[in-house]
Amino acid sequence: MEFISQHPVLVASIVKIAVLLFIVMTALAYLTWMERKLIAHIQSRWGPYYVGAHGLLQPLADGLKFLFKEDVTPPVADRLVYTLAPFLALTLGLTAIALIPFGPPSIPFPFLRGQEAFSVADVSIGLLFVFAITSIGVYGVALAGWSSNSKYPLMGGLRSSAQMISYEVSLTMSVVGVVLLAGTFNFNEIISGQQGYYLHFIPRWHVVPQIVGFLCYLTAAIAETNRIPFDLPEAETELVAGFHTEYSSFKFAMFFMAEYANMITVSCLATILFFGGWLSPFPERWAWQLFLPGAGLILLGIYCAYDTLAEMRGIARIQLSVVTLLCLVGGAICLYPPVAAVIQGPFWFTTKILIILFFYIWLRGTLPRFRYDQLMSFGWKLLLPVSLANLVVTAAYFVFGWVKHG
Amino acid sequence: MSLPFLIFAICAILAVAGAILLIAAKEPIHSALALILVMISLAVLYLLLGAPFIAAVQIIVYAGAIMVLFVFVIMLLNMGVEERTNFSKLAKYAGVPLGVLLLFAIAHFLAHSSAGTAIANGAAGTASSSTRDLSTQLFQQYLFPFEATSILILVAVLGALVLARKE
Numbered sequence: 001m002e003f004i005s006q007h008p009v010l011v012a013s014i015v016k017i018a019v020l021l022f023i024v025m026t027a028l029a030y031l032t033w034m035e036r037k038l039i040a041h042i043q044s045r046w047g048p049y050y051v052g053a054h055g056l057l058q059p060l061a062d063g064l065k066f067l068f069k070e071d072v073t074p075p076v077a078d079r080l081v082y083t084l085a086p087f088l089a090l091t092l093g094l095t096a097i098a099l100i101p102f103g104p105p106s107i108p109f110p111f112l113r114g115q116e117a118f119s120v121a122d123v124s125i126g127l128l129f130v131f132a133i134t135s136i137g138v139y140g141v142a143l144a145g146w147s148s149n150s151k152y153p154l155m156g157g158l159r160s161s162a163q164m165i166s167y168e169v170s171l172t173m174s175v176v177g178v179v180l181l182a183g184t185f186n187f188n189e190i191i192s193g194q195q196g197y198y199l200h201f202i203p204r205w206h207v208v209p210q211i212v213g214f215l216c217y218l219t220a221a222i223a224e225t226n227r228i229p230f231d232l233p234e235a236e237t238e239l240v241a242g243f244h245t246e247y248s249s250f251k252f253a254m255f256f257m258a259e260y261a262n263m264i265t266v267s268c269l270a271t272i273l274f275f276g277g278w279l280s281p282f283p284e285r286w287a288w289q290l291f292l293p294g295a296g297l298i299l300l301g302i303y304c305a306y307d308t309l310a311e312m313r314g315i316a317r318i319q320l321s322v323v324t325l326l327c328l329v330g331g332a333i334c335l336y337p338p339v340a341a342v343i344q345g346p347f348w349f350t351t352k353i354l355i356i357l358f359f360y361i362w363l364r365g366t367l368p369r370f371r372y373d374q375l376m377s378f379g380w381k382l383l384l385p386v387s388l389a390n391l392v393v394t395a396a397y398f399v400f401g402w403v404k405h406g
Numbered sequence: 407m408s409l410p411f412l413i414f415a416i417c418a419i420l421a422v423a424g425a426i427l428l429i430a431a432k433e434p435i436h437s438a439l440a441l442i443l444v445m446i447s448l449a450v451l452y453l454l455l456g457a458p459f460i461a462a463v464q465i466i467v468y469a470g471a472i473m474v475l476f477v478f479v480i481m482l483l484n485m486g487v488e489e490r491t492n493f494s495k496l497a498k499y500a501g502v503p504l505g506v507l508l509l510f511a512i513a514h515f516l517a518h519s520s521a522g523t524a525i526a527n528g529a530a531g532t533a534s535s536s537t538r539d540l541s542t543q544l545f546q547q548y549l550f551p552f553e554a555t556s557i558l559i560l561v562a563v564l565g566a567l568v569l570a571r572k573e
Contacts, residue, residue, distance in 0.1 A: 080436075081435065124537075125459055135469070138470070146435060146481045154484070158478065161474055
């Protein structure tokens with residue numbers, strides 16, 4: 001106990017990291033479920049259905065399968081780099097999330113004075129650190145491609161490094177407009193700078209003045225995370241599976257998790273920079289918004305209850321009734337006012353992230369892949385000039401005094 | 407032993423080990439990786455000195471941009487294992503002692519300079535470490551060298567373009 005009171009920062013950080021890691025790992029697993037399910041419904045299929053009700057246990061089954069598969073290392077591969085690459089990719093993908101504030105800093109950590117509950121590291125230049133971590137993230141993919149010592153992975157690795165270098169420029173440029181508006185690199189300050197409303201009900205988020213910047217950011221971010229329509233590093237029609245062709249078992253799963261972790265990071269950044277982070281979209285005077293999370297959960301619970309009784313048979317019925325119970329009890333807890341006040345921030349934050357992730361997956365179900373030269377000319381000849389122009393116009397706003405800072 | 411000292415010791419050892427590995431490794435990619443290790447360790451050391459902006463920029467620019475290009479080129483050319491020649495006698499018998507001597511000279515100078523003692527006493531890093539202070543200095547006091555450097559880099563880019571076009 002003495003240790004805890006003497007090192008509040010250390011203890012709070014370790015607890016928060018452990019909780020965050022658990023949540024993020026679960027989120028990663030269920031993001032794959034969400035993606036498969038959504039893509040399936042876009043393509044008029046059912047998607048995972050048999051492992052658990054609605055395939056809800058599919059991520060667990062996949063994880064077990066990856067763990068028990070044989071881990072093959074090609075004899076010609078560079079052993080050290082080959083092993084290092086997936087670890088690098090996953091570690092960096094997860095590290096960036098530690099810098100994200102999931103709720104307002106005013107909410108204290110339980111039992112420890114002076115600690116925030118919802119952010120692991122509130123760094124003064126958080127945005128730059130996230131960019132620093134994502135900029136090293138390229139190595140995971142590039143080194144995996146090189147160390148496999150095989151031609152398709154090498155092509156995938158080369159493509160991904162070229163693509164990431166090209167789009168990172170636009171990604172950074174598109175964000176500078178927001179930094180100019182906010183006047184800070186700190187996430188919490190960027191978010192609280194977006195408080196207030198135009199015409200009393202349109203939230204004063206940066207996406208309104210920075211709509212061009214947001215579109216540039218979104219495009220560049222999809223390219224950075226190697227997602228369709230920019231997934232040339234793993235284009236299966238041309239490269240088998242691209243940079244991870246030679247990877248098997250859990251190392252392959254680590255690349256998969258890293259990709260989803262990067263998607264989450266990028267969505268978090270978009271939420272913070274353009275959509276007001278943990279701010280509610282509704283004016284504060286609308287008191288009923290406090291009960292939205294609980295009401296939403298209870299509605300979900302009621303739907304699950306209906307589904308359990310009407311559609312499910314056998315063991316699936318028991319599984320779904322557990323989900324129903326969890327939703328109803330969770331919803332009831334969330335309706336309790338003190339709890340509702342605390343979870344407002346994280347609730348809006350995750351809702352916004354989920355909407356962006358949905359958009360990501362929607363794109364995957366809709367768009368075909370770019371050709372490689374189209375990808376390059378799009379990045380350098382359209383995206384970069386547009387984001388630069390956006391930056392110049394934003395800077396001109398400040399220079400000519402059209403808006404006041406801060 | 408305090409936590410900052412522990413982190414310093416680990417990063418300093420990593421930096422030196424990376425630098426040695428950079429020269430000793432036969433595979434070009436291993437050398438590049440060792441260099442990235444050095445740069446990241448240096449970034450952590452900057453953090454310890456209370457300069458987070460410099461640390462972030464160090465990682466973004468050096469580890470994230472320049473080294474990615476290095477790795478890209480090494481992969482593109484698919485270089486093999488490098489060939490070794492025997493050390494020249496001069497390098498072995500004169501170079502190593504002279505190098506060690508230089509190292510000690512630098513260490514001695516730093517330890518007795520005002521900057522060195524300030525850092526050792528923990529006085530440095532509080533002066534101007536915020537991003538705002540840094541940019542004020544960079545874009546007011548040191549504006550001319552800053553712009554001159556950017557023109558220099560532009561010239562280098564143009565030079566590379568001209569060289570590439572000849573073929």
